[in-house]
Amino acid sequence: MTGGADTYRFSSIPKGTQVVFKYNADLDVETVVFRLNEKSRA
Secondary structure: OOOEEEEEOOOOOOOOEEEEEEEOOOOOEEEEEEEEOOOOOO
């Protein structure tokens, strides 16, 4: 195993927001990313 990422949505944060946990092969979380799910208006 080389690590990976899991994506979650929490009821306590705005609906269009995801939280991504990136972890290494030892399953230690290395990075937490908050991502907005916005649609482009271009």
